[in-house]
Amino acid sequence: MNTVIGVGLIGLGTIGRSHARALDALRDRTDLRAFSGGGTAAAAEAGWPGAAQVPPEELMVRADVDVIAICSPSGVHAEQALAALEAGKHVVVEKPLALTAPDADRIVSLAAERGLTVSTISQRRLEPEVVAVRRALEAGTLGAVRLATTHVHWWRGDDYYAAVAWRGDPAGGGGSLMNQGVHNVDLLQWLAGPVESVTAQQATLAHDTEAEDMTVATLRFAGGALGLISTTTATPPGSPATLTLHCERGVVEIGQGEITRWDVDGVPTPQFGTDREGIGVGSSDHTAIGLTGHIQQWRDILAAIAEGRDPAITAADGAATVRLIDAITTAARTGSLVTLKELR
Numbered sequence: 001m002n003t004v005i006g007v008g009l010i011g012l013g014t015i016g017r018s019h020a021r022a023l024d025a026l027r028d029r030t031d032l033r034a035f036s037g038g039g040t041a042a043a044a045e046a047g048w049p050g051a052a053q054v055p056p057e058e059l060m061v062r063a064d065v066d067v068i069a070i071c072s073p074s075g076v077h078a079e080q081a082l083a084a085l086e087a088g089k090h091v092v093v094e095k096p097l098a099l100t101a102p103d104a105d106r107i108v109s110l111a112a113e114r115g116l117t118v119s120t121i122s123q124r125r126l127e128p129e130v131v132a133v134r135r136a137l138e139a140g141t142l143g144a145v146r147l148a149t150t151h152v153h154w155w156r157g158d159d160y161y162a163a164v165a166w167r168g169d170p171a172g173g174g175g176s177l178m179n180q181g182v183h184n185v186d187l188l189q190w191l192a193g194p195v196e197s198v199t200a201q202q203a204t205l206a207h208d209t210e211a212e213d214m215t216v217a218t219l220r221f222a223g224g225a226l227g228l229i230s231t232t233t234a235t236p237p238g239s240p241a242t243l244t245l246h247c248e249r250g251v252v253e254i255g256q257g258e259i260t261r262w263d264v265d266g267v268p269t270p271q272f273g274t275d276r277e278g279i280g281v282g283s284s285d286h287t288a289i290g291l292t293g294h295i296q297q298w299r300d301i302l303a304a305i306a307e308g309r310d311p312a313i314t315a316a317d318g319a320a321t322v323r324l325i326d327a328i329t330t331a332a333r334t335g336s337l338v339t340l341k342e343l344r
Contacts, residue, residue, distance in 0.1 A: 004028075005029060007030055007066070008060075009035040010071060017042060017046045020032060022294040025291070034058075036055055040053055060084055060087040068092070070094060073166045074179065081097070082106060085107070089116070097118075099322070100322065117305050117310070118314070119318075120315065122183065122186050123293025128270075130254060137247075142247040142264060143248025148191070148228075153230070154180055154232065156207075161174075170329075176211075176215055189321060193221050193223045194222045195227070196222045196340065197340065198219050198327050198340075199336075206234035215230065250262075327340050
């Protein structure tokens with residue numbers, strides 16, 4: 001692929017700089033033309049000293065920008081994604097795609113209407129161990145899923161919430177489920193199948209915030225399996241997230257960057273290379289997120305745009321995860337069982 005695709009980046013905070021560094025690793029196919037937020041020193045540190053700093057509204061309409069990467073606070077993701085699509089740009093949205101199912105659906109619909117590409121960052125789907133489990137499920141090697149669980153038991157101190165106000169504000173996308181748990185929620189649904197209904201409870205136990213710092217949910221999958229999700233930032237010192245699938249033929253557990261359990265009779269554990277540099281954990285430090293997954297996903301997105309195909313992770317994928325989180329939040333608020341079809 002020889003096409004160089006121009007990118008405009010909205011938001012140059014911690015995650016925005018990660019995206020900029022990922023793009024720096026793909027200079028043969030992309031160029032960061034402009035950014036908003038942060039500063040020129042941050043852009044230079046991330047490898048792009050020549051990028052122009054402009055307001056978001058100017059970034060949207062620049063002729064030299066083909067793709068808008070949205071790395072701003074979660075509460076404005078949907079608004080900015082829709083504005084970028086209206087301006088005729090492809091869009092990459094750092095998780096989450098939106099905060100509510102209706103907003104996520106609007107992004108999916110507008111992208112289809114305009115014939116533009118939208119991808120939401122779900123880089124863990126591309127990790128070798130996750131791909132191996134997905135392929136084993138598709139091949140029937142593990143049998144049907146019977147129980148699927150994921151636990152994101154992390155720790156964030158008061159300084160984490162004090163540094164950025166939206167982290168403690170549910171209207172801004174704060175909370176352990178949407179902000180910390182979203183990737184594992186995405187993986188659970190992607191591997192075990194679509195969710196039909198949920199019940200849930202939430203609490204704020206360790207921080208002076210409006211956003212929850214603990215969520216526990218039960219799930220019924222469309223295929224008949226049951227599931228559990230627990231997320232928290234209130235459990236020091238913080239533990240690596242896990243995802244476990246109890247299947248007809250055995251048990252598989254995925255950690256962060258590794259398969260931590262593969263107990264399937266007659267089926268050997270998949271083997272991967274020993275070089276896992278760039279795989280981050282983030283259980284106690286929000287900056288300890290590696291670049292490998294972002295580089296992989298950006299490589300696929302750029303190729304998809306150049307080739308006129310769908311990316312590996314689409315807007316519809318992001319919307320499905322938002323719908324599940326929206327359903328869990330609704331169930332916790334109302335104390336009722338919520339079916340995902342209700343969220344229209």
